[in-house]
Amino acid sequence: MDRQQSDLEELAARVGALLLANGQRLATAESCTGGWVGECLTAIAGSSAWFDRGYITYSNQAKVDLLGVEPATLAAHGAVSEATAAAM
Incomplete structure (x- = not known):
């Protein structure tokens, strides 16, 4: 596993832990990332407790x-564009 992948997994796990601790769930809206954010998040074991949909x-x-x-x-x-991303 390369350093970037390791960093992404660590970040996704921290996000998940914070969401879970606060009783929150996450949904994503992606475009040019093609689902990469959702992939990183759902690679975390137990993410179904805090990841709702993408x-x-x-x-x-x-x-x-x-x-x-x-x-x-x-x-x-x-x-x-920033305007479209904000609207998403």
């Missing part, structure tokens, strides 16, 4: 349909 909304239409991103935001700023 959306991979790669197309603009998926962002609109599943996450409620306004088409005008996508048209003005593009799919890979």
